[in-house]
Amino acid sequence: GMGMxxxxxxxxxxxxxxxxxxxxxxEAGKESAETGATRPKRTPPMGxxxxxxxxxxxxxxxxxxxxxxxxxxxxxxxxxxxxxxxxAYHEDQIxxxxxxxxxxxxxxxxxxxxxxxxxxxxxFAPDEFDLSQSDTTxxxxxxxxxxxxxxxLIVVSNRLPVTVKKLSDGxxxxxxxxxxxxxxxxxxxxxxxxxxxxxxGDEIDSADQEFIRSRLLQEHDCxxxxxxxxxxxxxxxxxxxxxxxxxxxxxxxxxxxxxxxxRFDFKYWQAYSTANHLFAEVIMQIYRETDIVWVQxxxxxxxxxxxxxxxxxxSVGFFLHTPFPSSEVYRILxxxxxxxEGVLHADLIxxxxxxxxxxxxxxxxxxxxxxxxxxxxxYMGRFxxxxxxxIGIDPDKFERELGLPDVQERIGEMRRKFAGKRVLLGVDRLxxxxxxxxxxxxxxxxxxxxxxxxxxxxxxxxAIPSRTGVExxxxxxxxxxxxxxxxxxxxxxxxxxxxxxxNQSVNFQDLCALYSVADVCVVTSIRDGMNLVxxxxxxxxxxxxxxxVLSEFAGSAQSLSGAIRVNPWNIxxxxxxxxxxxxxxxxxxxxxxxxxxxxxxxYTAQNWSHxxxxxxxxxxxxxxxxxxxTPPLRVDIDILPWMKEGHRVILLNYEGTLAHPRALVxxxxxxxxxxxxxxxxAMEPLNQIYIFSGRSNRTRE
Numbered sequence: 001g002m003g004m005x006x007x008x009x010x011x012x013x014x015x016x017x018x019x020x021x022x023x024x025x026x027e028a029g030k031e032s033a034e035t036g037a038t039r040p041k042r043t044p045p046m047g048x049x050x051x052x053x054x055x056x057x058x059x060x061x062x063x064x065x066x067x068x069x070x071x072x073x074x075x076x077x078x079x080x081x082x083x084x085x086x087x088a089y090h091e092d093q094i095x096x097x098x099x100x101x102x103x104x105x106x107x108x109x110x111x112x113x114x115x116x117x118x119x120x121x122x123x124f125a126p127d128e129f130d131l132s133q134s135d136t137t138x139x140x141x142x143x144x145x146x147x148x149x150x151x152x153l154i155v156v157s158n159r160l161p162v163t164v165k166k167l168s169d170g171x172x173x174x175x176x177x178x179x180x181x182x183x184x185x186x187x188x189x190x191x192x193x194x195x196x197x198x199x200x201g202d203e204i205d206s207a208d209q210e211f212i213r214s215r216l217l218q219e220h221d222c223x224x225x226x227x228x229x230x231x232x233x234x235x236x237x238x239x240x241x242x243x244x245x246x247x248x249x250x251x252x253x254x255x256x257x258x259x260x261x262x263r264f265d266f267k268y269w270q271a272y273s274t275a276n277h278l279f280a281e282v283i284m285q286i287y288r289e290t291d292i293v294w295v296q297x298x299x300x301x302x303x304x305x306x307x308x309x310x311x312x313x314x315s316v317g318f319f320l321h322t323p324f325p326s327s328e329v330y331r332i333l334x335x336x337x338x339x340x341e342g343v344l345h346a347d348l349i350x351x352x353x354x355x356x357x358x359x360x361x362x363x364x365x366x367x368x369x370x371x372x373x374x375x376x377x378x379y380m381g382r383f384x385x386x387x388x389x390x391i392g393i394d395p396d397k398f399e400r401e402l403g404l405p406d407v408q409e410r411i412g413e414m415r416r417k418f419a420g421k422r423v424l425l426g427v428d429r430l431x432x433x434x435x436x437x438x439x440x441x442x443x444x445x446x447x448x449x450x451x452x453x454x455x456x457x458x459x460x461x462x463a464i465p466s467r468t469g470v471e472x473x474x475x476x477x478x479x480x481x482x483x484x485x486x487x488x489x490x491x492x493x494x495x496x497x498x499x500x501x502x503n504q505s506v507n508f509q510d511l512c513a514l515y516s517v518a519d520v521c522v523v524t525s526i527r528d529g530m531n532l533v534x535x536x537x538x539x540x541x542x543x544x545x546x547x548x549v550l551s552e553f554a555g556s557a558q559s560l561s562g563a564i565r566v567n568p569w570n571i572x573x574x575x576x577x578x579x580x581x582x583x584x585x586x587x588x589x590x591x592x593x594x595x596x597x598x599x600x601x602x603y604t605a606q607n608w609s610h611x612x613x614x615x616x617x618x619x620x621x622x623x624x625x626x627x628x629x630t631p632p633l634r635v636d637i638d639i640l641p642w643m644k645e646g647h648r649v650i651l652l653n654y655e656g657t658l659a660h661p662r663a664l665v666x667x668x669x670x671x672x673x674x675x676x677x678x679x680x681x682a683m684e685p686l687n688q689i690y691i692f693s694g695r696s697n698r699t700r701e
Contacts, residue, residue, distance in 0.1 A: 152192065161182045162175065164216070192613075196221060197283055200212065238268035238271060249325075251432070272302070292316075292317065304318055304346040317347060320352075340363065340368060348385045350389045393536055410513040423458055424518065425460050427536075429464045430466050430477055436476075439459075442522075443487065443498070445571055446578045458499075461502065462505075484499050521537035523550045652678075
């Protein structure tokens with residue numbers, strides 16, 4: 001009644017520049033304690049202290065070493081790790097007060113729920129790259145809210161986890177697939193309502209579509225997107241596999257058509273756009289306001305924009321399972337802006353590694369001229385979060401399989417078959433990005449340079465056929481077979497075959513048995529989004545402690561620090577890596593394996609999906625709050641009419657203007673002096689006051 005209004009903006013305006021350095025200081029203290037080194041004191045910004053749960057795990061001496069009394073009083077501190085008994089006493093008092101304040105702060109934020117300015121994980125993340133608002137390891141999992149209530153998850157991918165095939169008698173067969181993303185969704189499916197949207201894998205007669213749709217939904221929680229064979233071929237094979245897939249793996253486009261290769265053709269782009277529109281239409285038919293939508297991979301990069309055009313408040317996440325190339329490579333794409341703008345209508349964009357996310361942000365700046373931060377990108381008045389979510393595997397699946405009697409028997413058979421040999425294993429699709437020829441050449445170099453391994457080292461290479469109808473892949477297969485024949489012919493003998501080449505897929509039991517008996521696993525991808533073969537091998541090596549030789553160009557190389565990393569383009573280096581792996585003693589093998597095992601066991605496929613969905617869900621709660629509580633401030637309606645009548649319009653920001661920007665507690669009320677000053681201004685009839693705040697309703701009240 002006094003001409004004063006309080007408006008709540010998006011949560012992002014409530015964060016000060018120094019927010020979120022607690023983890024950095026905690027890591028500094030931890031490093032100092034582990035090495036015993038003395039580090040110079042630095043003053044941590046107030047309001048950016050380590051979490052009490054972290055500090056509770058540290059010895060008091062370690063905490064005291066990082067947070068000296070002088071650090072909080074503004075002094076330079078000293079380089080000693082301990083002081084007088086009196087100083088130590090005061091330090092302990094300060095530490096106790098910090099812990100109490102932090103506990104109160106976290107309790108207040110938990111009470112505030114989704115209405116807080118930022119989740120606790122953002123408040124305490126290091127001020128470097130936003131690792132999906134995660135813990136200090138940077139592997140997701142920062143959001144901890146339980147997935148319950150009415151929220152439903154709509155997962156959208158090119159293919160459904162169920163393939164529909166029409167048989168000769170006119171009936172249909174439904175075959176479930178067991179891909180990595182399918183198993184990754186198991187935990188999410190148990191925790192919230194779930195539906196999967198995608199192409200069923202074949203053209204379905206219009207007369208049968210309603211039957212297929214009903215059965216897929218009732219029996220598999222799937223909703224089909226029906227594509228004609230012509231559209232599917234041009235969209236999937238023409239654009240996705242011949243344009244986006246090579247480019248994202250650093251293979252440039254062809255200018256002219258050579259040996260069956262397809263160059264960029266706008267009819268493939270039109271098919272890609274058509275398919276994305278069809279996906280959007282199907283999603284809108286089932287969409288509810290409380291749903292969140294998770295779009296998977298490069299097949300559907302236009303979909304976030306198409307959905308956003310239909311409803312502004314839809315919560316959309318996008319995850320790319322391939323590498324994202326550098327800006328110099330991406331800019332080759334003729335439709336580079338359209339693809340980028342399509343993705344930027346998502347709320348959360350996820351990548352496997354820091355490198356891919358960094359390239360994406362760089363592309364946003366160089367091609368679209370957008371402002372970016374390590375946490376995301378500003379686009380059309382919205383801030384899009386960019387996070388890192390490395391996918392994993394389901395470790396329990398492999399542990400269960402290895403415990404089966406049939407698998408143990410198969411392991412025994414293989415050990416007898418390779419008795420007296422050292423087994424190196426490769427498991428790859430026969431795709432040019434997998435670097436199979438690089439691996440064969442490195443093995444040849446190993447036998448040439450280290451003849452002691454001749455007659456002992458055996459490379460078992462599983463090369464699963466891929467896109468056998470494409471000329472480029474036919475050429476790759478021919479060259480690979482030629483290499484295998486040459487090496488076996490030169491180094492082989494009656495009782496020794498250097499390379500066992502299996503040009504077909506193997507069943508899961510045999511795969512686990514091979515993983516178990518192999519002394520070394522070799523991954524030489526020249527580009528790979530993640531490469532989960534390395535994870536699978538580690539899980540099957542609990543007893544043998546095999547060594548992993550891993551290409552530095554595989555996404556998993558950034559996570560699996562216990563592997564021997566090699567450059568697959570340097571054949572000599574790969575050969576040296578193989579020799580090192582074969583020569584390691586039992587202690588070194590055990591230490592490296594334990595390091596790998598702990599990581600693979602912890603960062604599973606289920607945790608990957610849970611962390612992404614949790615973060616997207618928290619983002620939706622913050623956006624819903626903003627929409628529900630904050631009508632936009634219209635200059636033509638809210639400001640100009642007052643000014644024309646001679647009124648004064650006063651715009652005040654709460655954080656940083658009326659209140660201290662680094663206030664520790666969200667509910668820290670303004671002082672009495674501020675209350676009187678604002679009330680006095682509001683009593684003036686000619687004053688129209690707007691106060692902007694990113695704080696919760698409870699805080700403002």
